[in-house]
Amino acid sequence: MKPLHAQVDWESGVLSQGVKRVRRVSDMIGLYHDEAAEQQAVAEGDPIVYEYTTIELPEEANHVLFGTTTIFPGRVGSEYYMTKGHYHERRDTGEVYVCFSGQGRLVMETEAGQTEVLAMFPGSVAYVPPHWAHRVSNVGDDPLLFFAAFPGHAGHDYGTIAQVGFRLRVEEHGGEVLIVDNT
Numbered sequence: 001m002k003p004l005h006a007q008v009d010w011e012s013g014v015l016s017q018g019v020k021r022v023r024r025v026s027d028m029i030g031l032y033h034d035e036a037a038e039q040q041a042v043a044e045g046d047p048i049v050y051e052y053t054t055i056e057l058p059e060e061a062n063h064v065l066f067g068t069t070t071i072f073p074g075r076v077g078s079e080y081y082m083t084k085g086h087y088h089e090r091r092d093t094g095e096v097y098v099c100f101s102g103q104g105r106l107v108m109e110t111e112a113g114q115t116e117v118l119a120m121f122p123g124s125v126a127y128v129p130p131h132w133a134h135r136v137s138n139v140g141d142d143p144l145l146f147f148a149a150f151p152g153h154a155g156h157d158y159g160t161i162a163q164v165g166f167r168l169r170v171e172e173h174g175g176e177v178l179i180v181d182n183t
C-alpha cells in the first residue's frame, strides 16, 4: 500500500479519512457500577459517552493501527464516563496513548491482579505494556481527546472485561477524583 496522510480536528478529535464509531450508555450496559443510574441514563436520552475514529488498515503484525478517541464529560451515577476497556486478543501486544486535551485517567490491570492508574493531560504520553487491560475515564469538565497506536494483529477482547469487570473504577466524590477498588 501507499503511505497515507491524515489530520486530527483539534476541536472534535476526529481523524480525517477515518471511520467514526459512537458508543452510548446503552452500548455499555453492565460496565458501570450503578445499574440503576445506567438504566436512567438510557431512559433519559441514551447520551453518547465517547466516539472514536480509526483509519482502516490491514490487521496484520507488520502494520500499526491507530486512531483518536473523544470521551465526553459526564458520569453514570458517580462513575465518570469511560471507554469499555479491553485486553488485546493477542495479550503480548502493547499500545501508546498521547493525550491532546482534557483530563483523564488511564486505568490498567493484568490478569495476575496488578493495577495501575496514570493521569492523562494535554501532552501526556502513556505506554500500555503487553498483558495489561486498559480503559480511559474522562475526569474533567471538557471532552478528553487522545490518540492511540498499537500493533495491527493485536485484536480486541472486550468479553473478558464485560465478564469480570475492572478491579478499579474512577468516581467523583465531593468534587474529587476517587479511585475505588471493586475487590
Ligand SMILES: [Fe+2]
Pocket: 086, 087, 088, 095, 134, 150
Ligand atoms: Fe488497546
